Every structure is written in structure tokens, then in C-alpha cells.
Amino acid sequence: xxxxxxVLISGRGSNMVSLVEAASGPGFPxxxxxxxxxRPDAAGxxxxxxxxxxxxxxDHTQHPTRERFEQAMDxxxxxxxxxxxxxxxxxxxxxxxxxxxxxxxxxxxxxxLLPLFRGVNTHRRALEExxxxxxxxxxFVVPELDAGPIIAQAAVPVVPGDTExxxxxxxxxxxxxxxxxxxxxxxxxxxxxxxxxxxxxxxxDAGGALRSPSP
Ligand code: GRF
Numbered sequence: 001x002x003x004x005x006x007v008l009i010s011g012r013g014s015n016m017v018s019l020v021e022a023a024s025g026p027g028f029p030x031x032x033x034x035x036x037x038x039r040p041d042a043a044g045x046x047x048x049x050x051x052x053x054x055x056x057x058x059d060h061t062q063h064p065t066r067e068r069f070e071q072a073m074d075x076x077x078x079x080x081x082x083x084x085x086x087x088x089x090x091x092x093x094x095x096x097x098x099x100x101x102x103x104x105x106x107x108x109x110x111x112x113l114l115p116l117f118r119g120v121n122t123h124r125r126a127l128e129e130x131x132x133x134x135x136x137x138x139x140f141v142v143p144e145l146d147a148g149p150i151i152a153q154a155a156v157p158v159v160p161g162d163t164e165x166x167x168x169x170x171x172x173x174x175x176x177x178x179x180x181x182x183x184x185x186x187x188x189x190x191x192x193x194x195x196x197x198x199x200x201x202x203x204x205d206a207g208g209a210l211r212s213p214s215p
Contacts, residue, residue, distance in 0.1 A: 003187040004033040006082040008073075008090040013044015014172065015088035015109055015179050020051050022180030029187035034080045036073065038092055054080070060092055070098040086183060087141065096143040104193035106141040107186060109179050111171050113137060113153055118146035123164040123171070132158050134167060136175045138182035140193045149198040151191045152182040 005023070007016040013035070020032045035048035038060045048055045056076055063069035069092075077085065087108040099106070112122040114137040126134045135155040139148040154174035158167060185191040190201050 002029055002031040003083045004081050005030045005084045005086060005183065005187070006034040006036055006077055006080065007032055007048075007086045007088050009035060009037050009042055009044040009088050010039050010091040011042055011044060011089045013042065013047050013088065015175055016044050016086075017047055017051070018176035019086060019088065019180055019183060020048065020053055022183070024051075028180075028184065030084065030183055034077070034082060036076065038069075038090070044089075066092075066095055067097065070095055074098065074101060084183070084186060086179070088179070093145065094141070099141055099143045102141070104140060107138055107151065107182060108141050108146075108148070109175055109182075110137050110139065110146050111168070111175065113155060114139060114146060114150060123167045126158065126167065127162065127164065134158050134171065136171050136178060138179055140198065142196075149193060149196065151185060151198055152178050154178045 002023075005019070007019055009016050016035055022028055023030050023032050032053050035045065035053050035055045037045050037055070037057050040057045040059055045055050045057070058069065058072050058076065060069045063072060083105060085102055085106040087106065110122070112126065113133070113135040116131070117125050123134070133155050135153055137150055138152045139146075139150045142148040154177065156170045156174055182191070190204055191198050
């Protein structure tokens with residue numbers, strides 16, 4: 001039975017679209033049952049509707065506290081029978097309460113090779129540091145920001161003349177490949193969180209968890 005997944009967004013939702021497309025393929029162990037945004041104007045909402053996916057908005061500015069905002073989200077997720085959450089450009093920091101409620105069932109995609117460059121402006125910082133390999137990471141969400149156990153990573157080269165935009169675009173291509181693979185892995189049991197570590201099953205395949213495309 002396909003797992004019921006919610007994708008949480010705040011913006012354009014290109015990763016959400018890649019998850020929706022992957023999940024609509026035959027045999028995928030998840031289906032996107034809900035796209036939830038904290039911003040009514042998130043462009044991704046329209047893209048989700050166009051794909052026939054149920055959408056909802058819980059506007060954080062309409063809730064007096066972070067806790068109340070999260071309680072409203074949690075209630076909606078439960079109402080929709082959601083089993084796993086994918087954060088995809090969701091720009092609200094989550095409280096320990098929410099994170100702990102969804103431990104092992106909530107994943108995020110981050111545009112760097114963690115543990116390098118947690119937080120924002122990852123491409124700018126990668127260029128400033130002069131790294132030659134950069135990338136993206138899918139990880140389980142833990143209370144500490146961008147610090148969760150790693151499920152899958154993809155690497156890209158940094159090439160002379162790169163700008164934040166060119167690097168972001170090169171990485172986004174990999175994000176769109178990596179995130180569906182990671183979702184598949186947690187939904188079919190290939191990767192699971194155990195005592196704060198990711199445990200991979202015997203049929204773990206490097207091709208699913210690591211991507212290192214040639215320049
Ligand atoms: C992506 O770069 C993702 O890694 C980061 O936020 C961005 C979201 O882009 N967490 P999109 O909304 O999925 O297009």
C-alpha cells in the first residue's frame with residue numbers, strides 16, 4: 001500500500017513537483033496526498049492543484065504563536081491520514097514538539113553537502129569558501145536545524161565562473177532526482193531512523209543514495 005505523504009512548501013515548489021511526478025509512476029511506494037503551504041501566495045500551490053493534488057494553506061501570520069500554527073498543521077495532517085512529511089522549501093523553523101511528533105517520518109532537502117553549510121545562502125557560502133564539490137542532502141528532520149541523519153546526497157562540481165545562480169541551477173537538477181529516491185527509500189523501508197542514525201536495509205544501493213554526476 002502506498003504511504004500517504006504530505007509535502008510542505010513555502011514557495012515555487014519545484015521539488016514538490018518532482019515528488020508528485022515520481023509518486024504518480026507505477027509501483028512507487030508513496031502517493032502525495034496533500035500539499036500544505038504556510039503562505040497563501042506560494043506558487044507551488046497552483047502547480048499542485050494543476051496536478052490534481054489536494055492543497056491547503058495554514059497561514060502562520062494568522063496564528064498567535066508558533067505552537068498554535070503547528071497544532072493546526074498537525075491536526076490537518078492527521079485528518080488527511082498522513083504518514084510521512086517531506087519539507088520542500090518550507091521556510092518555517094519547527095518546534096521540538098512538532099519535530100518529535102514526526103520523528104523518523106519527516107525528511108527535508110537541503111542545498112548543500114551537509115554537515116557543510118547548514119542554514120541559508122548555501123551557494124554563496126560555497127563559492128566564498130572555494131569548495132570544488134557542492135551538492136544537496138536529504139535528511140531526517142531533528143530539532144537542530146539541518147543537523148539530521150543523512151539519507152541521501154548528490155554531489156556536483158563547482159566550475160570556474162560559477163555564480164550563485166548557476167550553482168543553484170546545477171544542484172536543483174540533482175535535488176529533483178535525489179528527493180524522490182530518498183522518499184522511496186523511507187517508504188519502502190530501505191532507510192529508517194533508529195537511535196538517531198539512519199539504518200539501511202541489505203538491498204541498499206549506492207545508486208539510490210549517492211549521486212556524483214560527471215561534470
Ligand atoms: C531548494 O533549493 C531546497 O533545497 C531548499 O529550498 C529550495 C526549494 O525550492 N530547501 P523549490 O520550492 O522546491 O523549487
